[in-house]
Amino acid sequence: MSDIDQNNPFASVTLHKVDEEYAGQRLDNFLIRLLKGVPKSRIYRLLRKGEVRVNKGRVKPDTRLNAGDLIRIAPIRVSQQSPETPGSQLRKRLSQSIIFEDDGLIVLNKPSGIAVHGGSGLSFGVIEGLRADRPDSRYLELVHRLDRETSGCLMLAKSRSVLVDLQQAMQKNALKKSYQALVKGRWPKGKSTVNAPLVKNTLSSGERMVRVDAEGKPSVTHFKIAQSYKDATLLEVGLETGRTHQIRVHCQFSGQPIAGDPKYGDQMFNQHLRDLGLKRLFLHASSLNFKHPLSGDWVNVEAPLPNNLNSVLDKLQ
Numbered sequence: 086m087s088d089i090d091q092n093n094p095f096a097s098v099t100l101h102k103v104d105e106e107y108a109g110q111r112l113d114n115f116l117i118r119l120l121k122g123v124p125k126s127r128i129y130r131l132l133r134k135g136e137v138r139v140n141k142g143r144v145k146p147d148t149r150l151n152a153g154d155l156i157r158i159a160p161i162r163v164s165q166q167s168p169e170t171p172g173s174q175l176r177k178r179l180s181q182s183i184i185f186e187d188d189g190l191i192v193l194n195k196p197s198g199i200a201v202h203g204g205s206g207l208s209f210g211v212i213e214g215l216r217a218d219r220p221d222s223r224y225l226e227l228v229h230r231l232d233r234e235t236s237g238c239l240m241l242a243k244s245r246s247v248l249v250d251l252q253q254a255m256q257k258n259a260l261k262k263s264y265q266a267l268v269k270g271r272w273p274k275g276k277s278t279v280n281a282p283l284v285k286n287t288l289s290s291g292e293r294m295v296r297v298d299a300e301g302k303p304s305v306t307h308f309k310i311a312q313s314y315k316d317a318t319l320l321e322v323g324l325e326t327g328r329t330h331q332i333r334v335h336c337q338f339s340g341q342p343i344a345g346d347p348k349y350g351d352q353m354f355n356q357h358l359r360d361l362g363l364k365r366l367f368l369h370a371s372s373l374n375f376k377h378p379l380s381g382d383w384v385n386v387e388a389p390l391p392n393n394l395n396s397v398l399d400k401l402q
Contacts (some may be wrong), residue, residue, distance in 0.1 A: 095120060095161035101152040103356060106245045112139065114226070115156075118216075123161055125203075132158065171209040176201075176218040179211060185386045189247040189379045190213060190228070190240060191215070197236040197365045202226055228252060229262075229327065234345075237264070237388045249366060250378035256326060261374040264322040264332060265311065267367035267397070269343040269354040272310055272318040279306045279335040282286025283328045294348070295330040297338045304328045306335045314401040316357070317344065321371075322376035332368060343368055344395040344397075361400045362393070369394060 107115055116128050116137065135143045136159035139150070150156075150309075178196065185192035193211065195201070200210035209217075214229055219225065228240040228251045242248035254260040284301035287296050305325035312319040318341070322332055330349070336342050337349040344350070344358045344367040358367070372387045 095123065095158065097160050097240045101156045101158070103150045103152055103156065105152045107150055108152040108245065109249060110150050110226075110245060111146065112137070112144055112148040112150060112156075115150060116158075117268060120158075120161070127161065131161070169273045171214040171217040173315070175209060175214045177213045180218055184238075184388060185384070187377075187379075189244065189377065190223075190242050192373060192386045193239045193241070195231055195236055195370075196240040197234050197391070200233040201230045201239065212241070215241065229255065231370055232330065232333075232366070232368070234366035235368045235370060236365075236391055236394075238386055239370070240373060247378045251375065254375060258325055259376065261372075262324050262327070262370060263372045263374075264324075265371045266320050266322050266332060266336065266392075267344040267358075267394075268318050268320060268336050269344065269351050270316065270318065270341050271313060272308065272320060272341060274310065276339070277308055279308070279339060280304070281335060281338055283331060283334055285329055293329065295328070295334045297334065299360070302326075302328060304331050304335070310396070316354075317401060319398065323393055331368075337394070358397065361397050363397045364393070377380045 100118065103115070113128065116132075117125060120128060129146060130142070132146050137144065139148060139154050141157070150237065179193065179199075182196060183191055183192045186193045192399065193328055195211060200379050202210040202212045216222065216225055217318070222243070223244070226248050228242050228248060231237065231239050231275050240251065242251060251260060263343070281297045281304060282299060282301035283295050283304040284298040286296065288294060294390050303326060307323040307325065309321040309323075310318060311321045324331065333343055333346055333349045337346075342350045342354070345355055345363050346366050349376045370388065372385060374383065374385045376382070377384050
């Protein structure tokens with residue numbers, strides 16, 4: 086018996102014309118949104134085998150689409166088993182975490198422990214959860230990312246034009262992202278900036294690691310002391326560039342890693358903070374300041390420090 090579901094909308098050749106809203110989007114991201122219920126692994130296999138064509142030509146996953154492009158997708162065999170979808174608990178938690186929303190964008194106070202998207206053994210993240218919670222939304226994309234264990238302000242765009250505008254603002258350092266981090270030891274009062282290039286490596290295990298390297302990409306982080314404790318310092322952190330794990334690696338490079346960091350942290354310091362109740366990375370995206378792409382007004386969105394982190398600070402006092 087064929088494993089193609091009779092209700093499978095992708096059982097025959099399908100053609101899709103790219104409208105203006107999706108111009109500039111990567112082909113793989115376009116297909117993931119379009120082919121709901123088709124596993125990502127299957128989509129990438131279609132691309133490798135040339136079963137997806139753009140304007141009759143073979144294409145790579147990172148191909149940028151143009152308005153008017155014609156996408157041809159070969160028939161896709163879909164299992165009769167219903168595709169797994171984000172659970173109601175995740176969708177509810179994400180919906181309750183929204184701290185700003187209008188016609189152009191959403192800002193979420195992302196809880197620690199939730200990835201921004203599925204992958205690396207995780208079926209779902211923020212983007213899959215919100216899309217499942219809003220099935221009628223025509224467009225919803227991440228503007229930027231946060232590490233899974235980092236909490237705080239995460240922005241999503243409701244249209245391609247808003248996404249491009251905000252990402253361009255980030256590239257020009259016109260969108261300000263502020264963080265709070267608790268680090269080991271006393272941070273020197275005169276140390277306000279770390280300028281150290283970063284390079285990203287993938288280990289044989291598949292784990293991503295970032296380190297300071299003269300051949301790396303330019304990376305600049307600004308620090309300001311918010312509160313000093315006996316063996317730790319609470320910092321306000323600003324990013325001039327937005328590299329993977331930038332704050333975490335710059336703190337490690339400075340000899341004062343972030344509390345609770347399993348990848349770049351200090352084992353003894355982490356244990357001391359665990360004894361005080363810290364069960365996660367002490368890094369929180371506290372605010373976003375940006376010029377709204379639709380209204381032109383300046384918007385400041387703040388996410389308060391979570392109670393579990395405030396509790397640790399109270400104990401440090």
